[in-house]
Amino acid sequence: MTATTATITPAILCGGSGTRLWPASRRTMPKQFIPLTGPVSMFQETVRRVCDATLFDRPIVVTSEEFRFVVAEQLREIGVEADIVLEPEGRDSGPAVAVAAALAGQRSPERLVLILPSDHHIPDAVDFAECCRQASPAALNGFIMTLGVSPTAPATGFGYIQPGAATGHGEALAVAAFVEKPDAKTAERYVADGFLWNSGNFLFRSDVMLDELSDFAPEMRRAAEAAVAHAVQDLDFLRLSAEHFAKAPKLSIDYAVLENTRKAGVLPVSFHWSDLGEWDAVLANSPQDEFGNSAVGPVHLRDTRNSLVHSDGMLTAVLGLENVVVVTTKDAVLVTNRASSPDVKGLVEALKAEGRTEATDHLRMHRPWGWYQRVDIGPRFQVKRIMVLPGAKLSLQKHFHRAEHWVVVRGTAEVTCDDSVKLLQENESVYLPLGCVHRLANPGKIPLEIIEVQVGSYTGEDDIVRITDVYGR
Incomplete structure (x- = not known):
């Protein structure tokens, strides 16, 4: 008798820079972490999509060192706990999927794993969960199941799937072929011939994916499993071994496995889906x-x-x-x-x-303790607005080229300056002379906001000497 249902481990991939949605999306805060179609970010929307505890268990989030605290804060905002896994470097989706399969396999070798891009728009979470249920029997019985969306137009910005014969597991079909993004004429033919959009959401058994990696990308499997085996816990994050992860080929999971395996299946689905790949798609959604x-x-x-x-x-x-x-x-x-x-x-x-920093960096820069935003800058001065989360604190540090003035505009600040520690309330200020050892902390229950005025010969971010830092920077 074949298996029909099981709990699914969601694995959310948080890579990518989303440059087609510039200037809202940039390298320092890409599209998955900003609200585009509603009040929450695309990442938060994705997490909420897999919160049905009757079907999904604790998610795995694969992200980078740069975004670890953004992920943690956005999870906290929506009240969801997850295993946050840090890639030492981006090596495309293949190694990330291999790591997710290896981690889920530690829970159970035959654990079902659902791969989700973090920046896709699927407004009907109930319908999405039902489609995952429908794809589960085929996945439990050895198929790597993709959710193939019925096209609403001959789009040229998506990859397509040619469905094949029935698998014998509900509505699941074998995949006859994965095809690349077509030109307009080819897209019209694909739609007429019943091809499906490749949504990038796919479901598989952990051991099946690892076996297929052994067949088609063995170096990737070895590197991923070694990176997991030698991973270390850092605060609330699992930090993969950089030495071992670097040995994984930089390759998408499509090229590494999906386009080679004979176990690829597809479930035709009709829920609304968009990858929000450009501003015109944001308008449409x-x-x-x-x-x-x-x-x-x-x-x-x-x-x-x-x-x-x-x-x-x-x-x-x-x-x-x-x-x-x-x-x-x-x-x-x-x-x-x-x-x-x-x-x-x-x-x-x-x-x-052209060397324009606006291409990659926002004015508001997010940090583990909160954020800062430049207000003005000129020769020998810079003005910043700084927000520190409740209970958070900056590193104990000093500068060689600038002095600083801090003015509290909201909350309570705990200010360390050499051997002195004092509390400042709203509308109080402190002067930090050049070279002093200092720290800013928020001991209160509400966000702390200050205005910082830097004065000196150099105000760059690299004029920071960290003495101690709770975030390990």
């Missing part, structure tokens, strides 16, 4: 007014139709335009027609070549 516009933030529209206008704080007024995308941030503005939105990635590459 966002609430719209009677004129086809989607407006986020302080936006004023007049005589404007079929447009996306997104502001993170600056008043943005659009007059007399159609089919445009306007995105304003505190340090960059994007204006493009919708047809050109797929070309934003090339624009970002050009900005990088």
Whole structure:
């Protein structure tokens, strides 16, 4: 008798930079961690999708050193616990999937693992969970099951799956072929011939995936298992062995296994799905007014139709335009027609070549203890707004080229300056002379916000000598 159902371990992959959604998405805070179609981030939306405890157990989140505290904070915001695994470097999706399979296999060799990209939009979590249930029998019986979305248009931005014969497990079909992103004419033919969009969500038994890796990418399996075996616990994170992980080939799981295995299956699904790969897709998946516009933030529209206008704080007024995308941030503005939105990635590459830091870095930089945001900068000075989370503290540090003034605007600050420790309340300030050993901490229950004025010959971030740091930096 064949198995039909089992608890699923979700494995959420948090790589990628999302440059097609610049300037909202950048390397320092990519699209999976920002709200695009609702009040929570794409990552939080993905986590919530797999919170049905009758089907899913504790998630695994595979991310990078850079985003470990962003992941932890966003999980805390929605009240979900997960195993956060840190990749020493990005090596595409193949090694990440191999690590997830190895970790889930420690719970049970035949554990079902569901791979989820962290930046996809699937609004119907109930329907998604039901499709995972329907795919489980085939996955339990040895198939690597992909959720194939029935196309609503001949899209050229997605990979496609050609379904084959029935597997004998419900509606699950064998995969006849995976095909790359087509041109417009080929896409029309694919849709007419019943091909499915490849959603990037797939379900498999841990031991099956590891066996297929042994057959088609043995170095990847060995490197992933060794990286897990030699991993160390760091606070609430599992840090993979850098030495062993670096030996994994840099390869997607599609090329490593899915396009080679004879065990690939697909479940045709009809839930709404988008990878939000460009601004035009964000518009299509966002609430719209009677004129086809989607407006986020302080936006004023007049005589404007079929447009996306997104502001993170600056008043943005659009007059007399159609089919445009306007995105304003505190340090960059994007204006493009919708047809050109797929070309934003090339624009970002050009900005990088010009040495523009706005191409990759936000003004607001997130740190383990909170964030800071530059307010102004000039010769021999810089002004920052700093937020410290309750109970958090910065490293004990000193500077060689600048002195600092701190003014508390919200909360309570515990300030260490050499041998002195004092508490500051709102509207109180302190001067930290050049070379002093100092630290800022938040002993309170609400976020601490200060204004920092730096004065000196150099105000760069690399003029920080950390003496002790609870975050191990």
